[in-house]
Amino acid sequence: MTRRPQSLTTLIAYLKKLPGIGERTAERLAFWLLKAPEDDVVGLAGAIAHIKEAIRFCPECGGLTEEVPCAFCSDPKRDASVVCVVEAPDDLYAIERTGVFNGHYHVLQGVIAPLDGIGPEDLHIGPLEERCRSGRVREVILATSPTTEGEATALYLARRLEPLGVGVTRIARGVPMGGDIQYADKMTLGKAIEGRTALRKTKEDREGARDVGER
């Protein structure tokens, strides 16, 4: 039987709830916290408590924010006519890190997953339709993951949004940078061939995605 102090056992039990943390790692983290300077431990505890109070979902895009509307929705330098739809806030930051997209975002808070009983009504789709109906949006880029569930979500959204008169595009799928073609699977390679683009892009090609919105 473990004769650990109760407070230490409680801390380990909470740390074990974190993703990817098992009993041994939770113990190591707990002992590290015991040895750490008090300021760091208090700062960490404060940050954890604060995040639940301060962070909320932007009512317009569904992204994480401390202020309403969020920094992306309220930024006048961003192009509000192009909306990139992602599954989760982490995906939004992953796309933002690329530095090539300057439009608005929409976070679905999940994907259609029939095997888990998650349907369209469980996702943040209504506000996206409202944005499209407002007439401000010309193009919606569907950036859900290229998984079976992500594809199902993209197909569903395309069916719902196209009648609203907006251009609906899908992010390209294919061989990742640095990947070797001979190791790519049939499906990935097939999608890469289907989604091929001109090597020497004209100005029109570069703005091709925008044209979709105007067609």
Place this chain on the structure above:
Amino acid sequence: MPVYREQAIVLGHHDLSGADRIIIFLTEGRGKVKAVAKGARRPKSRFAGCVEPLSLVEMGYFTQPQRTTLARLNHSELIEAFSSLRDDYDRLLRGFYVVELADVLLKEGVAVPACFEHVAGALRALDEGGDGDLVRWGCAWRLLAALGYKPNLSACVVCKGEKTLETFNPGLGGCLCPGCRTPDRDGLPLSAGAIDHLRLLWELSWQDVGHMKPSGSIRAEVGRAVELYLNQHLDRRLKSAELLVDA
């Protein structure tokens, strides 16, 4: 440490910590298997694109019976992705229904080779543009039969007489003749045409099942009979079936 290499249909997956994933797949020789695919969620993983639900894949995996009930995946190569099925939302939902059905009906490690053929056949029929509902009902009907729950559609389940059959009683496992119908032993009214179509769901090739053209009323009767019989043998409603209602 036994190592296996065989064709499999991916039925589903669950995310594990990090980038790992548990893949649930159906094989012909070893039935339903659950295996860990290390790093499968990374874009450059050797498993990426090969372990997606509704794919026919060649799987290489090994088991460690003394350590865990989960197998470990060390190779996967895509044989058929059923790409056309993935381009249509309605057919994709029916594909999810087929794999969920197989996952729920089949037990881990119990091989029923006919079930593998039925699931692969149903996915292929959906991919070739067959009628999605007839295909999913046909799959449920055939899986139940392969597992030993084939209902009797040729004679009355009570008197065994091959007279006119007019109702289907899922609890009794087949049809009843007018003489054997009582208020406490009734069932779903079925026309002769619907009974014929239910038989055809077993007998025809998958391609023909997908292209049957029953009238509206017969189609509704067939769907009700299959769903009723399936619910009799399942302890819960399929999650993917909820989405078919809304689609």
